Amino acid sequence: MGDSTQIKNYPPSALLRRSFRKAFPPAVRGEGVYLWDQTGKRYLDFSGSAAVNFIGHGVQAIVAAMAQQATQLEFVHSSQFTTPVAEEYAQELLEFAGENFVGGSVYFTCGGSEAIETALKLARQYQVEIGQERRHQMLSRAQSYHGSTLGALSVSGNRRRREIYTPMVREWAHVGMPYCYRCSFDCSDGCRNCGQQYAAELEHAIESAKGSVAAFIFEPVSGATLGAVTPPPGYLQSIAEICRRNGVLLIADEVMTGMGRTGRNFAVEHWDVAPDILVTAKGLSSGYTPLGAVIASSRVVEAIASGSGSFLHGFTYNAHPISLAGGRAVLRHLMERNLVQAADSEREQSAGANLARALANLPDVNTVGDVRGIGLLRGVEFVADKLSKRPFASKENFAGFVAAASAKRGVLVYPMQGCVDGKSGDHLLIAPPAVITEEQINWAVEQLQDAILEVSSEVATA
Ligand SMILES: Cc1ncc(COP(=O)(O)O)c(C=O)c1O
Missing domain, CATH: 3.40.640.10 (Type I PLP-dependent aspartate aminotransferase-like (Major domain))
Incomplete structure (x- = not known):
């Protein structure tokens, strides 16, 4: 992880993409909380792209x-x-x-x-x-x-x-x-x-x-x-x-x-x-x-x-x-469709309440320092050491690797760095469409937890 010898550029594209060092699967379809890429792989859009989609995809x-x-x-x-x-x-x-x-x-x-x-x-x-x-x-x-x-x-x-x-x-x-x-x-x-x-x-x-x-x-x-x-x-x-x-x-x-x-x-x-x-x-x-x-x-x-x-x-x-x-x-x-109410985490059984509840166990994971937020806007902050709250070195790109491991499992989250001092500190944003069901939330959180555990164990053995 973070090893510069692993860095490679992808083949040139006529499109100036966000990164030359990341593969971007071509997206071709969306419906409800799901997106599909050209190979037919399905992703649960757990971050509403970048906290964009609120009503679900494909509403005709x-x-x-x-x-x-x-x-x-x-x-x-x-x-x-x-x-x-x-x-x-x-x-x-x-x-x-x-x-x-x-x-x-x-x-x-x-x-x-x-x-x-x-x-x-x-x-x-x-x-x-x-x-x-x-x-x-x-x-x-x-x-x-x-x-x-x-x-x-x-x-x-x-x-x-x-x-x-x-x-x-x-x-x-x-x-x-x-x-x-x-x-x-x-x-x-x-x-x-x-x-x-x-x-x-x-x-x-x-x-x-x-x-x-x-x-x-x-x-x-x-x-x-x-x-x-x-x-x-x-x-x-x-x-x-x-x-x-x-x-x-x-x-x-x-x-x-x-x-x-x-x-x-x-x-x-x-x-x-x-x-x-x-x-x-x-x-x-x-x-x-x-x-x-x-x-x-x-x-x-x-x-x-x-x-x-x-x-x-x-x-x-x-x-x-x-x-x-x-x-x-x-x-x-x-x-x-009362989607604002669906996002309200103070309402019993709302999507917002279900999301808060499903994320509540994540802090048991060693590298999860904090889980926070309100409604359908949630953040997960990662730490290298829980007691001192020491962040990962930014070159480790911990949040980026978690997002990639999560996408591999079919769940999209939005990784960021800089929460500690503008440079270091890794976190994820979770902001699903308000039409997400409890079952979809629970499944997505399970995949995310597995992704965090996978990346955490890679860091530990690196
Ligand atoms: C709080 C906030 N303000 C402004 C912007 C900029 O919006 P846009 O990317 O649509 O230009 C963003 C984008 O992420 C944002 O989160």
């Missing part, structure tokens, strides 16, 4: 809605027209986002990173419109990921994903964040107190920037970077209060956690936090079409409407009618 109603829209009108430019599908879907999404967004507006993009760029610019323009021209800094958290475009990378703390691009991005403060399994404080109260200390770090960063902070962006539940770390009680409420008190907009990045994934329409609802801007993608279309959305509260929209009158931003493909028809059908589908 979504395909039909998109085909119907394409037949009628495939595209118009948003500088010339609006469309019925855009107007109706935006209204439905505002209602789904709840009371906090009554009177607000939705801006549609082609995915999460574009939506984050949009939110950052919207926050900046809001501050200019209300006469706060100095406010331009976007604060964020150290162990975070907000997307791969340069603006989104600048607010991302994920060292692995940003390191070589650092000279190209603006650097603003990244504050620390609570990570209870590796808490830097001496906690005995479930991290309630240290959550307040982390929140105070934000206030300090805002004060140090002397009136130039426009917004603070955060993931309510950490996604890829830390692997489903939930905030301690009181922390997010304090963050929201600090932002409000200091004239700083609060942007919730719910690209991964939104649209039901955690068992609420949006994860902020678990902690009663009301952001000024909410960003979502992934589950918004469940992967049926590239789609993201920025949901802005009435206060933000009003400032522009009654100020300059136009949002200085745009993409050719924003509010693309075919994508919106797909997203709208996904929203209808997940509401009709």
